Amino acid sequence: MRFETVAPVRAYERVVEQIEQAVVSGALKPGERLPSERELMTQFGVGRSTVREALRVLQAAEMIRSRPGDPRGPEVLAASPVALHRSMHRLARADHVGLAELLQFRMILDGSAHLLAAELRTDEDLTGLDTALESMREGVSRGYADFSRADVAFHEVIARISRNPLLVVSEEVVRGVVLELIEDKLEHASNRTSLMRTWLAHHAEVLDAIRAADGAGSAHLAKQALYDNYADYVPAGQRPLLTPLLRP
Amino acid sequence: MRFETVAPVRAYERVVEQIEQAVVSGALKPGERLPSERELMTQFGVGRSTVREALRVLQAAEMIRSRPGDPRGPEVLAASPVALHRSMHRLARADHVGLAELLQFRMILDGSAHLLAAELRTDEDLTGLDTALESMREGVSRGYADFSRADVAFHEVIARISRNPLLVVSEEVVRGVVLELIEDKLEHASNRTSLMRTWLAHHAEVLDAIRAADGAGSAHLAKQALYDNYADYVPAGQRPLLTPLLRP
DNA sequence: GTAGGTACACTGGTCTGACCAGTAGCCTGC
């Protein structure tokens, strides 16, 4: 006979539990309102501070939102990837995750997204990619900031076509963290115009592959582009971690 | 000239911000302690309830843990995937992410892990995989629980060989969420013994490919195994989302 | 000297009650 370890259950935890249960079970739908804190404290039979700590936890999980002064009470939010984004961001910034690992992960995600996009794209998707590429082309002359925005937009379209929120969020997070890590180095990049032209050519090539429904080809191009752009910032000793992903 | 929208900044948010900053910047390392709540409230110049709400948020994000009575104060925790798991699980339960997307993501991660493992494995890694496979073989006769444990161990070795913590953690999280989603269906699985034998054969094949340093081959085997095992639980209309990943 | 017990200072968890700034909706007065 074995016993389980017991942990004291805090009052606020049981409040969280009940409200969360109501939300995931569908008894409380997005847009609906919770009773006010003072009302909740009588319903749960606890003090207001306990209610407030519970609401804080739920708010941190992006399940509810409360605004002072609103007589309708805290609002139940629809499930959103924001919380996923936050927790993944924290994990990716944590120790033990270096630029090499981040880049490796990003090559995997980006490559897969491109593969899926090439196989699943519809005709509207293609026109969307065309306009995104067009605004990148305009961005070259309009300056780095505009170009960068258009670049991000292009990748977002790709991610959207792959139709997998997990892929989208992970990619966003990893891209953000990579940029955070090397932004100081990017500041000093010489000759940005030629850089932008190179990227533009890369993207045009990728788009051709997607148009041709060539999944493997577009995936390889995407990974190769990442490697070409960022491998310089990775310590030479760790680059062998990346090259296996480039084999066709 | 354009102005940005302003949002009132809550006192507890600024407390969270400062502590979080201290943790991610490395000024506070895992295992170290925060000052007590009463000490924090003088340092931040806020009331105790404000400090407590801030600590609750950090605790919900698995960054700190506090136990009553401990004179050393709240403990800073190492980055853990628990929060990631929770938020992904919530998304999955909220139907924004279905089994198809989870499985797609898992095929991507698992495939890449196998590819990297095949390319990066050392001789010790191979013997580690041999022993893991051996205990799976023993597990077949010892019952499903043992077999399942050995299966998990095998995948953990693979993940470790790929040497990317992000990959490992993401894979674990997705695997856990997938299993939670279909555990009720797994309960009723008939003929478990033949199932275990099939899995064992799959793993032996994968190990051969890894031994041969055949990255593409082992990746394909891994993805195919996932598809064979789980595609039945995915609505037929969504299976085309998975098949592009199986092309060689 | 050491093993064991005990007292104490302090921790976090909770409650109460209070005040403030802000909001929504009603309700005037025009």
Place this chain on the structure above:
DNA sequence: GCAGGCTACTGGTCAGACCAGTGTACCTAC
């Protein structure tokens, strides 16, 4: 009909209190 203010609420914050529990330092008994 509508602009403006009034009011009854909201959440955010603070202060102070009590409790059960913990870790440590001390103190005792051997």
